[in-house]
Amino acid sequence: MTTTREGRVWTVGELADELGVTTRTLRFYEAEGLISPRRAGMQRVYGPRERTRLKLILRGKRFGMTLAEIREIVDIYDGAASSEQRQLEKLLARLDEIAADLRARHADLRRTLAEVTDVAEQCRTRLAELSATARPDLQ
Amino acid sequence: MTTTREGRVWTVGELADELGVTTRTLRFYEAEGLISPRRAGMQRVYGPRERTRLKLILRGKRFGMTLAEIREIVDIYDGAASSEQRQLEKLLARLDEIAADLRARHADLRRTLAEVTDVAEQCRTRLAELSATARPDLQ
């Protein structure tokens, strides 16, 4: 697609390709209210803003979040522009919850990674033993 | 339930409660071949082995893995007892893939956490400004 004074813009197909999803997915997210690209006539026009939003969404998916949870968060990010004190306090509280959750997941991942590398290590030593006994002539 | 020479054992209900899932889930996992508790007559008997397996499974779920992916891994863990060289090499290769994936997720999480805490920080400063202008009399 072309570029405008607003920076680069994308069509559905282009953005879907770049993000590794289908056009169906992008339209679905729009129907679910996760993104709302402008239109040029009938056609959807995605700007950098929609693009980063989508990246956030896909990252959330990689973490195993549901679209409902993701929607809650992106809505909150949008609300961050608000300057009403009450809004900001709600947002801040939610952000702290999310951060705590992320930290827990982070620790969880560390444990799992340690376990996996441990099993892999056992594998390697076992394989070393095997090759040693299989060729005793080599020493 | 009682304890035997094999250590603690659980009934479906007990274990489901402890793990925060329903009995339906445990039976479903069994039907899918993810666990295979012994029987005392008709009733299922879960030992420590099944318990740790289930914890692994649920951890995988928290990471957004499908049951199919999880099954592959737990099968591999079981196969780790094997002493056939070919098996061990396959297992090791898969473990390295998994470790790489976990490291990527780990980095991903770090980025996300950084972003979240950053937004939270902006929130806090904005709130501080608000309370400052709202009460100019306090200095």
Place this chain on the structure above:
DNA sequence: CTTGACGTTTACGTTAACGTCAACCACCAT
């Protein structure tokens, strides 16, 4: 002895997150 709390299987229902298909329009190249 029946009531209630636990267990069992079988079977159908449900929800999320898309995939797939049909039927259509717009434009460009041959």
Place this chain on the structure above:
DNA sequence: ATGGTGGTTGACGTTAACGTAAACGTCAAG
């Protein structure tokens, strides 16, 4: 004017991961 490429809106299909309900067994308490 025909075909190819890429866009549009429905509408229905699909899969994973259970939920829910029916219909039954079992055992201890009242």
